[in-house]
Amino acid sequence: MIGGLWNGYSGLNTYEKALTAESNNSSNTNTVGYKANDVRFEDLMYKNGTGSGVQIEQVFKRFQQGDIKPTGHSLDIGIEGKGYFMVNDPQNNELYYSRAGNFQLGADGLLQTPDGLKVQGLIPQEPQVITTNPDYIQLGKVHSNFVASENIGNENFIQTINARIGDYSNTAQTSGISGEGFKRASSKVVDIEALITDYKDKLDLYRSVSTQEATLSQNQITSLDFSSYLSELNNENDFIKVNINNREVRQQFDTDIDTTMRLFADKISSIQGMNSYVDTTIGKVTVESMIPAKEIAIYDVAVNDKAASINQIQNQSLGTGYGIVISARDALKAAVEAAGSEFIEITSTINLQNQEALQVNDIQMKLANLNLSEYTFGSISIDEGIIYLSDGDNKFVVGKVQTAFFRNDQGLEPQGNNLYKSGLEAGEPQYAGKINTLHKDSLEVSNTDNADTMTNLLTYQKAFEANSKSITTSDELLKTAINLRK
Secondary structure, three states: OHHHHHHHHHHHHHHHHHHHHHHHHHHHHOOOOOOEEEEEEEEEOOEEEEEEEEEEEEEEOOOOOOEEEEOOOEEEEEEEEEEEEEEEEEEOOOOOOOOOOOOOOOOOOEOOOOOOOEEEEEOOOOOOEEEOOOOOEOOOOOOEEEEEEEEEEOOOEEEEEEEEOHHHHHHOOOEEOOOOOEHHHHHHHHHHHHHHHHHHOOOOOOOOOOOOOOOOOOOOOEEEHHHHHHHOOOOOOOEEEEEEEEEEEEEEEOOOOOHHHHHHHHHHHHOEEEEEEEOOOOEHHHHEEEOOOOOOOEEEEEOOOEEEEEEEEEEEEEEEEEEEHHHHHHHHHHHHHOOOOOEEEEEEEEOOHHHHHOOOEOOOOOOOOOEEEEEOEEEEEEEOOEEEEOOOEEEEEEEEEEEEEOOOHHOOEEEEEEEEEEEEHHHHOOOOOOOOOEOOOEOOOOOOHHHHHHHHHHHHHHHHHHHHHHHHHHHHHHHHHHHHHH
């Protein structure tokens, strides 16, 4: 009878704890990333027909996948598959792990949890800035015209290349000496337009060749040799000519041979994307394509009806890898600068080659803090854990959220607030990017099964009542035995 009392007591104590664990599951039905508790029981020693009751063998976390629920919030990320977000407590510089991806922007611009822990990930190297004016090293009002924004990704890096220019159509002015790169304002404008198109095309091409070693593009340079027939230029009926891309350029004799050749070169320079220079001492005109790697068809070079010679000084070539972007960018920058305007290109790169080492940092989310734009805030978008900030049409990569997994999830130590610590039994954290999917604008909800929880609650309640009854029954039998002895 005394044994019955102790058995009942062990049952009450055990099922009180079981009810607490299961009610905790019920109360966390809507907790982001919550992993439900499962309770396992074991009997105590049973010998010679005498039982010693029950106890909880283990309360463990059920780490199965929870449903992914779209939220529409730009900073929410849901993990599908194995792994945990890595978050750092700035108070003690300790690293924790969590499945809860309901992040927010801190006052310091860092991505953080609702409790102020800093989300960890890969961050870009120092931005590479190419600009016509060292006073402008970030996007600003002076860069009023959007040029390009390209997102490049391969196994080695994630990269965004962004470019803007100033109001070149209003700043362009006629300049230069006749025959020596003379350009009218209108020609400078159309040159820039052609170079913008080429720059965008080269950025698009770079996406498919980003792993190649970089070699620069070459511009086509052609020499037109009129020296053998300059004596034919005597009066207004005489002329020199050339056909460039099916466009005939003809210059009638004007004043003298020098003037005629200079005016001829100026007409070539007025063609979109072309420069021309004359050496009157030897009677040669150099024709240069401003657009890297563009082939120019040049033929039918003559003085009156006498064919002059064409010499290819430099053949065009495309180049490889990042070199094709450098060449197109430098050509555009030079043209914008010649038009008296501003050019800026900002390249942000995240190195992926060592990401499996899980060397992570805080992720900054303000454009001004990153020295990318004079505007503090940009619109946020997240794609497969890669974070982008946009300033108008320009989009910058600013971070990549990292996830880690453990060989033994049960070895993790729950800390509350959706956090776990890495225990000795969990093993070392390992890179989880290849075994999970990060869903944007979504969260992983609790994996609590309400049907199981309600069933368990009822079962544990009945077991609690039964053990309570065993105590009262043992008590009544004990009283009867005592009374019989009296």
